[in-house]
Amino acid sequence: MVLGPGGSGVSVLAAAAAFTDAHPVERAGTLPVREHRDTVLITLDARSPVPALLGVYRVAGEPVPVTSGVDLLHVGRLDVIERAWTEFTAALTALTAGRTALPVVGTLASMAPGELTDLPGAAEFLMLRQVRDAATSGEWRRVVVDLSGVGDPFALLRAPTVLSAAIERMWPRATRLAQAGEKPVLAQLSAAIERIDRDCQDLADLFCDPHSVAAHLVLDASERSRRVAADHLAIADVTALPLRSVLINAGDADRPTSPTADTVRGILGDPDGVTVREIASGGVLDRLSRIRKIAVPVAAPSGRPYGSGALTVESSGEGLAALFELRWRQGLPEPDRLHLGRSGDDLLVTVAGFRHPVRLPSVLRRCRVVGANWADGELSVRFEPDAAIWPARQGGTGGAVSS
Known part of the structure; x- marks a missing residue:
């Protein structure tokens, strides 16, 4: 193309x-x-x-x-x-x-x-x-x-x-x-x-x-x-x-x-x-x-x-105390124009005036966003389990997975 x-x-x-x-x-x-x-x-x-x-x-x-x-x-x-x-x-x-x-x-x-x-x-x-x-x-x-x-x-x-x-x-x-x-x-x-x-x-x-x-x-x-x-x-x-x-x-x-x-x-x-x-x-x-x-x-x-096609998820902790971090390489010409939102299973990311839905890995669909950061050309978004829908026996993996 x-x-x-x-x-x-x-x-x-x-x-x-x-x-x-x-x-x-x-x-x-x-x-x-x-x-x-x-x-x-x-x-x-x-x-x-x-x-x-x-x-x-x-x-x-x-x-x-x-x-x-x-x-x-x-x-x-x-x-x-x-x-x-x-x-x-x-x-x-x-x-x-x-x-x-x-x-x-x-x-x-x-x-x-x-x-x-x-x-x-x-x-x-x-x-x-x-x-x-x-x-x-x-x-x-x-x-x-x-x-x-x-x-x-x-x-x-x-x-x-x-x-x-x-x-x-x-x-x-x-x-x-x-x-x-x-x-x-x-x-x-x-x-x-x-x-x-x-x-x-x-x-x-x-x-x-x-x-x-x-x-x-x-x-x-x-x-x-x-x-x-x-x-x-x-x-x-x-x-x-x-x-x-x-x-x-x-x-x-x-x-x-x-x-x-x-x-x-x-x-x-x-x-x-x-x-x-x-x-x-x-x-x-x-x-x-x-x-x-x-x-x-x-x-x-x-x-x-x-x-975002090469995103990874790193996790730590167990159960409701688990913390997940979603990362991918992302250019950001104007940091003040970065906006993040959530719509169902998608993370809505606005960069340079363009909004795009990034489909969340399955483990993050039962989580809520608690923070985000951009540094060294990489965007990271932090999640923690949503107690209302988190499976009782599911915990963090203690490692990293790719999308």
Whole structure:
């Protein structure tokens, strides 16, 4: 996944990364073999310039061959909404045919696709699900996702979690399962909602899986990028995004080392598997032949958890006197903007104006927060057992466990 602030050259470097190290596909006669392609470049921007730059038509939802080794897949927000909702309402109509439907079912079936654009996380969820389906189809060896043009890329990746929470608030799982058992007309609807909720969880897990995903942050050499670098790196920490490299779009190849690169290296300190690479992308990049001249080698997934994905829990004491400490490496550009809260099984962490739910290990879900601290680039949160729900025979482990 390639992401960064708007105007940093994310689309161009994502396209260049797709062509770097792409392997041509063997041909049978005059046609390329379609059973397996090497690389697909996925863009989520409805107004992305990439199709025009690569010299191909914009075809929403269908992979378009660009070269013998690279395809382009354009995922459009409105297209995925309309397709998914049309299928969903058709299923509802068939479900209620000849039956007395509940008011909520009739209301859902009568809604037009355009009315769903503001349902929290719905459109983003559908777009990310199509990305996942392409990545797991087995048709391509590599999948390069261009996250430019979607507003805040971190908010996009958080969308499945937001949608799952919205579903739980509107129709809690325990309630819908109980109602499905009592009213057969709701069984299929409940099953459809259950599948959506499972997909939300699957997507949330996928995009922080260091074995499957490698994220690459693009910054340019401007003063603006130097100002926002710390915020983006801190948000990557709290979201557990498996960051593998920071690509500095340095422009002119003859320029000395970019101050942005120095700033990023200073923030990262010990990079722990994250490389900082300057990319010379000078000149007018208005066609495929020029984009292919830019070498953007991107590292593959490392399998190493990142940020809150690598959290550990240390414990001491026994029973209700036990004390637990949750820790992970966390950048904090503005300590006064750090806020912590609790919502069910999640610790709500706000860093650099971005709030993200960090799922608590099971042992901490029966505890309450008693303190927190940030020092030496590490966030620690202390917990103690909640006497009202703590199991009588459970105590501290006296050791440390990973998430």
